[in-house]
Amino acid sequence: MRAEMASGASSATSVELGRSPLAHHFDDLEQQFEASTLGMWVFLITEVMFFGGLFASYAVYRSLYPEGFAVASRRLDYLLGAFNTAVLICSSLTMALAVRSAQLGQSRALRLFLAVTMALGLVFLGVKVVEYSHKIHEHLVPGPSFRFEGPHARAAQLFFSLYFAMTGLHALHMVVGIGILAVLWILAWRGRFSPQYYTPVEVAGLYWHFVDIVWIYLFPLLYLISRT
Amino acid sequence: MSTPLVELPRTSRVNYLNVSYGIRSWLFTTDHKRIALLYLASVTLFFFLGGFFAVLIRLELMTPQGDLVQSETYNRLFTMHGVIMIFFFLIPAIPAVLGNFLVPLMIGARDLAFPRLNLLSWYIYTLGGLFTLAATVFGGVDTGWTFYTPYSSTYSNSNVMLTAVGIFITGFSSILTGLNFLVTIHKMRAPGMTWFRLPLFIWAHYATSIIMILGTPVVAIAILLVGLERLFHIGIFDPKLGGDPLLFQHLFWFYSHPAVYIMILPAMGVINELITCFSRRRIFGYSFIAFSSIAIAVLGFLVWGHHMFTSGQSIYAGMVFSVLTMLVAIPSAVKVFNWTATLYKGSVSYQAPMLYALGFIGLFTIGGLTGIFLATLAVDVHVHDTYFVVAHFHYIMVGGTIMAYLGGLHYWWPKMTGKIYPEGWARFAALVIFVGFNLTFFPQFILGYLGMPRRYHVYPEEFQVLNVMSSAGASILGVGYLIPMIYFIWSLRYGPKAPENPWGAKGLEWLVPSPPPPHNFDVTPVVTGEPYDYTPESEEAHAR
Numbered sequence: 001m002r003a004e005m006a007s008g009a010s011s012a013t014s015v016e017l018g019r020s021p022l023a024h025h026f027d028d029l030e031q032q033f034e035a036s037t038l039g040m041w042v043f044l045i046t047e048v049m050f051f052g053g054l055f056a057s058y059a060v061y062r063s064l065y066p067e068g069f070a071v072a073s074r075r076l077d078y079l080l081g082a083f084n085t086a087v088l089i090c091s092s093l094t095m096a097l098a099v100r101s102a103q104l105g106q107s108r109a110l111r112l113f114l115a116v117t118m119a120l121g122l123v124f125l126g127v128k129v130v131e132y133s134h135k136i137h138e139h140l141v142p143g144p145s146f147r148f149e150g151p152h153a154r155a156a157q158l159f160f161s162l163y164f165a166m167t168g169l170h171a172l173h174m175v176v177g178i179g180i181l182a183v184l185w186i187l188a189w190r191g192r193f194s195p196q197y198y199t200p201v202e203v204a205g206l207y208w209h210f211v212d213i214v215w216i217y218l219f220p221l222l223y224l225i226s227r228t
Numbered sequence: 229m230s231t232p233l234v235e236l237p238r239t240s241r242v243n244y245l246n247v248s249y250g251i252r253s254w255l256f257t258t259d260h261k262r263i264a265l266l267y268l269a270s271v272t273l274f275f276f277l278g279g280f281f282a283v284l285i286r287l288e289l290m291t292p293q294g295d296l297v298q299s300e301t302y303n304r305l306f307t308m309h310g311v312i313m314i315f316f317f318l319i320p321a322i323p324a325v326l327g328n329f330l331v332p333l334m335i336g337a338r339d340l341a342f343p344r345l346n347l348l349s350w351y352i353y354t355l356g357g358l359f360t361l362a363a364t365v366f367g368g369v370d371t372g373w374t375f376y377t378p379y380s381s382t383y384s385n386s387n388v389m390l391t392a393v394g395i396f397i398t399g400f401s402s403i404l405t406g407l408n409f410l411v412t413i414h415k416m417r418a419p420g421m422t423w424f425r426l427p428l429f430i431w432a433h434y435a436t437s438i439i440m441i442l443g444t445p446v447v448a449i450a451i452l453l454v455g456l457e458r459l460f461h462i463g464i465f466d467p468k469l470g471g472d473p474l475l476f477q478h479l480f481w482f483y484s485h486p487a488v489y490i491m492i493l494p495a496m497g498v499i500n501e502l503i504t505c506f507s508r509r510r511i512f513g514y515s516f517i518a519f520s521s522i523a524i525a526v527l528g529f530l531v532w533g534h535h536m537f538t539s540g541q542s543i544y545a546g547m548v549f550s551v552l553t554m555l556v557a558i559p560s561a562v563k564v565f566n567w568t569a570t571l572y573k574g575s576v577s578y579q580a581p582m583l584y585a586l587g588f589i590g591l592f593t594i595g596g597l598t599g600i601f602l603a604t605l606a607v608d609v610h611v612h613d614t615y616f617v618v619a620h621f622h623y624i625m626v627g628g629t630i631m632a633y634l635g636g637l638h639y640w641w642p643k644m645t646g647k648i649y650p651e652g653w654a655r656f657a658a659l660v661i662f663v664g665f666n667l668t669f670f671p672q673f674i675l676g677y678l679g680m681p682r683r684y685h686v687y688p689e690e691f692q693v694l695n696v697m698s699s700a701g702a703s704i705l706g707v708g709y710l711i712p713m714i715y716f717i718w719s720l721r722y723g724p725k726a727p728e729n730p731w732g733a734k735g736l737e738w739l740v741p742s743p744p745p746p747h748n749f750d751v752t753p754v755v756t757g758e759p760y761d762y763t764p765e766s767e768e769a770h771a772r
Contacts, residue, residue, distance in 0.1 A: 024747065025339035025416075035341040035415040042407045046445045053449030053479050057464060060475055142462040154463075154470035161462035165453065 068155020091120035102198035258343035264329035281309035302685035310373030322494035336418025356398030363390035377465035406440030420755035432497025447483030481532035495632030506582035507574025520559035553603035580654030584635030595623030616676025642726030661708035667701025
């Protein structure tokens with residue numbers, strides 16, 4: 001199919017099409033969509049490996065200090081964690097609805113669902129701020145000010161090192177995600193998306209779902225160790 | 229006569245170099261060819277900086293006493309040499325310069341899939357480089373390029389953070405380049421360019437991209453944890469705080485062993501192109517070479533533990549890693565045998581790029597065979613952390629990568645710049661480099677076997693003869709690297725104009741004018757034949 005279209009696509013297309021969403025180096029929108037989607041999947045693979053280093057560290061230390069990790073895990077508020085899990089699952093739903101609205105060309109609904117998704121993301125981060133401030137207050141931040149009673153202090157510090165590294169990295173991804181959604185909202189408001197061209201929404205959706213899935217793993221690993 | 233490719237119009241006078249002028253047109257370009265040249269400039273800068281540290285190291289080792297620098301300075305010298313050469317030269321050199329320039333051209337695409345991302349990765353590389361340069365200016369870093377904990381995370385008083393941040397940032401440049409190549413190769417191939425019609429250069433970059441994507445994030449997180457540990461004393465790797473320093477080595481080598489293949493696989497890709505072009509023969513065993521690239525990429529992830537034979541990991545882990553490491557020799561040998569078979573009864577011509585390619589095969593074979601020594605558990609315990617290891621990895625990484633990089637640069641220089649370089653000087657330089665390289669590093673095998681440890685700035689007197697030989701070789705090697713630099717720059721101004729296809733080579737990149745137009749192909753080419761179709765006709769054309 002592409003062979004026939006190929007001769008028509010010259011280097012002048014980008015000029016002819018003006019503000020068309022088709023970049024000059026692609027033959028058609030379908031090819032561009034496929035490239036963008038594959039690019040995001042590959043990026044998510046690198047993200048899996050990035051978090052994977054932390055998950056590997058977690059696995060090593062949890063097997064070295066199973067009791068210490070269980071004791072330390074009780075200091076986390078599993079109710080707040082469960083609440084945040086629910087919030088993120090809802091945000092995944094609204095993100096999926098946003099992608100569907102973009103596919104159907106419903107600009108108002110698209111903007112609404114993007115806004116709800118961002119709001120849910122902010123709720124998640126707000127709860128995270130509450131949790132972090134509790135931990136700071138209770139001297140559970142690793143470092144010189146760390147205080148933990150009992151025989152498992154050393155393992156507990158490792159646990160909280162990993163807790164802050166993993167949830168901190170995850171929260172950073174949430175912040176980036178909310179920023180991306182904000183840009184998409186502005187683009188949607190300017191009417192840049194159509195049923196023919198909604199690639200950025202689709203790709204951002206993949207990213208958002210990935211960040212949610214990471215939390216789905218973090219929650220039981222960090223909060224529910226002693227409750228199994 | 230077979231014409232596998234459509235005729236392309238040859239009237240266009242606008243090329244990617246003269247389409248626009250001024251510094252802004254370069255700093256904001258999204259043209260993969262211009263970005264390749266940006267990388268060429270930065271990579272060359274880092275090469276000579278890293279080389280400068282190497283010169284100081286070899287000067288210090290001329291005499292058994294530590295009379296040129298103090299031990300602490302010496303630690304910083306070899307660390308900066310390693311950090312700069314590995315992260316800022318060897319890893320990006322071929323993918324970022326030759327790969328960026330050639331991947332779209334070779335598969336008939338107008339650009340990489342994500343041109344702005346491509347420019348961003350150059351900026352990320354530059355930013356990371358600036359951090360590392362700042363670390364150099366403020367006194368360097370003394371941990372060795374491997375950043376072993378807990379020394380790097382707790383005890384070192386040098387600029388570990390600045391260097392670590394620089395490497396962390398540069399890692400993302402590598403990830404983005406790999407991502408861009410992978411998507412481009414999957415989605416942007418010209419009609420008829422099936423997977424088994426791809427040039428082997430592309431297969432090599434495909435395999436390299438897999439390693440960049442899967443490995444680099446892991447070293448990034450390991451370096452991030454070292455940084456956190458240094459800043460907040462959180463103790464993930466510090467045994468005093470319950471952590472495990474071996475974990476760092478596992479995370480580090482999980483990337484850094486495959487990183488060797490990030491350097492060598494693109495080099496092999498270049499050699500495929502050179503060998504087949506200058507022996508005028510279809511490459512022997514195309515699919516074996518293609519799959520051996522993938523096999524090296526996959527096996528490369530299973531062998532990291534051979535860096536840890538003496539670290540205190542279990543003896544059974546050591547045995548498994550020893551066997552797995554030897555498996556890498558199989559796909560590597562497949563490639564060498566296929567090149568040899570391609571050369572056999574070929575009408576070989578010894579132009580400069582071919583001399584580099586033949587040099588590569590020699591150096592890579594020596595480096596590969598000594599790798600088997602090191603993969604053998606018992607032998608490794610004897611030569612671990614001696615100059616034997618130093619010589620081995622210089623033969624593979626430096627001998628392999630630089631020979632291929634220079635060979636490729638010579639081969640595609642007419643395409644990249646539209647100019648011809650002086651052939652006689654180029655052959656002379658290839659010879660000087662080959663001689664200088666062997667004189668520098670072969671004595672180090674003997675030194676290591678006799679027991680001279682690496683990373684020491686003083687040594688017993690009986691090692692002096694071999695060390696002086698090595699330093700003398702390094703000075704020859706240094707001259708050898710300077711000569712191409714001079715005549716390449718000379719050729720930009722005074723070199724004769726290059727034709728479209730000065731070597732009579734096959735491949736889509738030779739069908740466009742030299743230098744290529746901004747969007748590569750005015751009409752998307754349609755591929756109908758196999759790659760490397762060197763027929764008797766083209767042999768005649770070559771003879772003329």
